[in-house]
Amino acid sequence: MQLKHAALVIVDISGYTQFLRQRSVTLLHAEEIITQLLESVIDIAEYPLVLNKLEGDAAFLYAILDDNHEKAAKDILKQTLAFFPAFRRTATELSHDTSYCSCNACTQIDRLKLKAFIHHGEVVLKKIRQFEELAGENVILIHRLLKNSVDADEYILMTKSFSALAGEVPSFSKKSYREKYDNADPVQIDVFFPPAPIPPLELHTYKAKKPRMFMAQIKRLFSHAFGKSKNQNFKHIENEKIGFFAYIKEMVG
Numbered sequence: 001m002q003l004k005h006a007a008l009v010i011v012d013i014s015g016y017t018q019f020l021r022q023r024s025v026t027l028l029h030a031e032e033i034i035t036q037l038l039e040s041v042i043d044i045a046e047y048p049l050v051l052n053k054l055e056g057d058a059a060f061l062y063a064i065l066d067d068n069h070e071k072a073a074k075d076i077l078k079q080t081l082a083f084f085p086a087f088r089r090t091a092t093e094l095s096h097d098t099s100y101c102s103c104n105a106c107t108q109i110d111r112l113k114l115k116a117f118i119h120h121g122e123v124v125l126k127k128i129r130q131f132e133e134l135a136g137e138n139v140i141l142i143h144r145l146l147k148n149s150v151d152a153d154e155y156i157l158m159t160k161s162f163s164a165l166a167g168e169v170p171s172f173s174k175k176s177y178r179e180k181y182d183n184a185d186p187v188q189i190d191v192f193f194p195p196a197p198i199p200p201l202e203l204h205t206y207k208a209k210k211p212r213m214f215m216a217q218i219k220r221l222f223s224h225a226f227g228k229s230k231n232q233n234f235k236h237i238e239n240e241k242i243g244f245f246a247y248i249k250e251m252v253g
C-alpha cells in the first residue's frame, strides 16, 4: 500500500439513463454504443494517464504525478480536451453504422454527450493481483462531483486546485461554483463549457461500416460466454438483458 500524489480523471457519458429502455435489443445496443464510446476515449489516453476502471457509463483514469505538478496538469488537460472530438467522431460513426436499426439506443446516439471531471491529490494505491485499487478522500470526492449543480451536459469540471495548476481552457467559457456534500466543507470548482457543441473530427473519408455493430456484438457474445467480459462494470444492467441468451435471442429474433 502506497501513498501517491495523483491526478484523477472521470469521463462520463450523459444521456445514458434516458437512453435505457425496457426492450432487450435497446439494452444490447445501448451497452455496445456506450462501450465503444468509452473505448474511443480510453484508447487515446496516453501515459502517465491510465485507465483504472470502467464504471457503467463512466471511465475512471488516473496519473501518478511526479514533482512537476503544473506540467503534468497541463498535459492531462490537453489529453482531456482531445477526448471530446474523439468521442464525437465515434458517436457520428456509430450513428452511420446503426442507421439500419430503429431502436431507442441507435436512434438517439446524437444525444449522448461527454463530461470530464478532473481533480488531484493524495491517494492510497493498493495493488491487488494485477489490479491497482485507488482509495482515499480524493477518490471519493471526484466521484461525488459527478452529482453537481451544473446545468449542462457537455463540460470539463475541475476542482479549483486542479484548474489553478492547469490554467485556462482556450475558447471555453468558465464559470465557478461551490458544491456542498454532506457535512464536508464546500468544494470550489471551475467548469469550462465549449463555445458550441464540439464537432467531430473530420469524417469525409468515413464510409459507414454497417457490419461493425453486428460484428462487435458477435465478438462480445463470445467474450460473455467463454471469456472474461471487458464490461464487468455493467453490473447495473441485469445479466439476462446483456448476457449470452440475450445475444442469441436477438440474433434469431
Ligand SMILES: [Zn+2]
Binding pocket: 025, 026, 029, 098, 101, 102, 103, 104, 105, 106, 107
Ligand atoms: Zn439498435
